[in-house]
Amino acid sequence: MTWQGKTVGYALSGSHCTFAEVMPVIKRFVDHGANVVPIVTSTIMTTDTRFGTSEQWQTQLKAITGNDLISTIVEAEPLGPSKLLDVLVIAPCTGNTTSKLANAMTDSPVLMAAKAQLRNQRPLVLAISTNDGLGLNAANIARLLVCKNVYFVPFGQDNPQGKPNSLVAKMDLVPEACEAALQGKQLQPLLIERFQY
Helix, strand or coil: CCCCCCCEEECCCCHHHHHHHHHHHCCCCHHCCCCCEEEEHHHHHHHCCCCCCCHHHHHHHHHHHHHCCCCCCCHHHCHHCCCCCCEEEEEECCCHHHHHHCCCCCHHHHHHHHHHHHCCCCCCEEEECEEECCCHHHHHHHHHHHCCCEEECCCCECCCCCCCCCEEEEEHHHHHHHHHHHHCCCCCCEEECCCCC
């Protein structure tokens, strides 16, 4: 699919271990003609980890997209009235973000963007990355699975022996999941084998 003329909201929540995996995905959207609007949680703006510094990720996002980061609730709120985004993807979507989204809590730019997108009855695509997807967060994922205009990037267990409750989306399928969502479809199969024995 060509993304020419489409505006993709690309939101990142705080699963820092997946940032390196999603940067090439964001570049794919841009390379195929999309205008990508980066939206980030406060952890990206303030937290350095062993996976990279806050400044490194901010610089990389700006360089890839050519756009400034939406990093506050105030900056994200106009996404609703403007109807700017054709599709919004949250990748990675942490357990914390999943839980708050499922329970209608709006306390971050990413969640405000999601609320705005659903207000406009436009597709919201989630690429989960959570250590408790088959634990306490299973109920939240189930709640979102049946929500109108919410779609998932196919996901599976990433370490069944070491972290049996952990679920992670196959991040390289984000563009395909977004394309399907724009057609009102869930990319299938939804449950995949992610772990290699």
